[in-house]
Amino acid sequence: TWTMVNIVEETVAAVREQVGDKRVICGLSGGVDSAVAAALVQRAVGNQLTCVYVDHGLMREGESEQVERDYVAATGVDLHVVDAADRFLTQLKGVEDPEEKRKIIGREFIRVFEHAARDIVAQAGLDGAAGTVEFLVQGTLYPDVVESGGGEGTANIKSHHNVGGLPDDLQFTLIEPLRTLFKDEVRAVGEQLGLPAEIVWRQPFPGPGLGIRIVGAVDAERLAILRRADAIARAELTAAGLDRDVWQFPVVLLADVRSVGVQGDGRTYGHPIVLRPVSSEDAMTADWSRLPYDVIERISTRITNEVREVNRVVLDVTSKPPGTIEWE
Numbered sequence: 001t002w003t004m005v006n007i008v009e010e011t012v013a014a015v016r017e018q019v020g021d022k023r024v025i026c027g028l029s030g031g032v033d034s035a036v037a038a039a040l041v042q043r044a045v046g047n048q049l050t051c052v053y054v055d056h057g058l059m060r061e062g063e064s065e066q067v068e069r070d071y072v073a074a075t076g077v078d079l080h081v082v083d084a085a086d087r088f089l090t091q092l093k094g095v096e097d098p099e100e101k102r103k104i105i106g107r108e109f110i111r112v113f114e115h116a117a118r119d120i121v122a123q124a125g126l127d128g129a130a131g132t133v134e135f136l137v138q139g140t141l142y143p144d145v146v147e148s149g150g151g152e153g154t155a156n157i158k159s160h161h162n163v164g165g166l167p168d169d170l171q172f173t174l175i176e177p178l179r180t181l182f183k184d185e186v187r188a189v190g191e192q193l194g195l196p197a198e199i200v201w202r203q204p205f206p207g208p209g210l211g212i213r214i215v216g217a218v219d220a221e222r223l224a225i226l227r228r229a230d231a232i233a234r235a236e237l238t239a240a241g242l243d244r245d246v247w248q249f250p251v252v253l254l255a256d257v258r259s260v261g262v263q264g265d266g267r268t269y270g271h272p273i274v275l276r277p278v279s280s281e282d283a284m285t286a287d288w289s290r291l292p293y294d295v296i297e298r299i300s301t302r303i304t305n306e307v308r309e310v311n312r313v314v315l316d317v318t319s320k321p322p323g324t325i326e327w328e
């Protein structure tokens with residue numbers, strides 16, 4: 001539409017003006033927001049931009065491969081991939097508090113971006129003014145700012161990792177071209193820029209990833225359990241043709257809760273998995289999705305059959321408010 005053309009043109013012009021001939025990096029998370037932010041900046045400054053994908057070890061099954069493949073194919077952008085799983089898991093070890101997790105994840109992202117920026121200029125053999133990366137692009141949206149308590153008179157509900165979770169000694173100047181937009185507008189911008197539907201219509205996934213979907217401390221074993229359960233839920237939703245009917249479908253592991261079950265002729269003492277499919281317009285409010293019972297049944301049966309550590313699957317029937325979409 002006319003307005004989207006305007007938003008795109010104005011943003012591209014503003015970014016070009018701000019960046020000049022300097023170098024820029026953009027963190028790609030695999031989600032629509034960072035993909036659209038990157039595409040806008042790429043349009044503005046072309047190959048002065050390098051995208052950085054940080055595999056923090058908190059991604060879902062198959063997700064890292066997908067980002068590396070699809071986004072580069074769609075945009076031809078210069079992509080720098082960092083495997084930082086050990087680093088994130090070490091820093092998160094034993095941490096249970098959701099706000100603390102977000103602050104650690106937000107800080108570690110920045111530390112990894114700083115390293116990546118140095119590597120990128122070194123690899124390109126750049127020096128002088130071109131030899132530093134001054135700008136960092138983030139796909140922050142308006143609701144992220146509001147929830148983090150950044151709006152006029154708003155309470156801090158949770159410090160989104162890329163807003164309230166940023167370290168105090170941040171060296172980059174931030175470029176946040178989507179900071180005044182809602183998700184539907186971001187999707188429209190993405191379509192305007194010609195990004196493929198698989199990217200534009202992906203369900204939202206938080207930057208801290210599965211790290212905030214394990215209630216309790218995060219470790220590799222718990223991540224592996226959740227990753228398998230989540231992959232089953234996603235596969236069954238897709239098989240039922242319902243991807244576009246839900247806004248988002250968090251799958252949550254209650255890692256510190258155990259309940260008694262029976263399987264075969266043996267007693268089990270396993271963990272519950274929570275299914276949290278929601279419908280929403282902008283994530284500010286949400287309602288629980290009335291998924292068909294047969295789909296929920298298939299997900300439940302497969303998870304308890306295929307994921308040994310899980311012996312119970314529960315459905316979250318809370319709207320937002322009073323619940324938030326994520327459990328942490």
Ligand code: XMP
Pocket residue numbers: 102147157158159160161162204205206207208248283284320323324325326327328
């Ligand atoms: P809640 O759980 O507050 O989430 O209802 C609203 C939307 O924001 C996403 N979310 C995050 N995204 N960093 C992100 O990039 C975060 O720290 C974060 N916390 C929540 C959540 O998935 C939902 O789409």
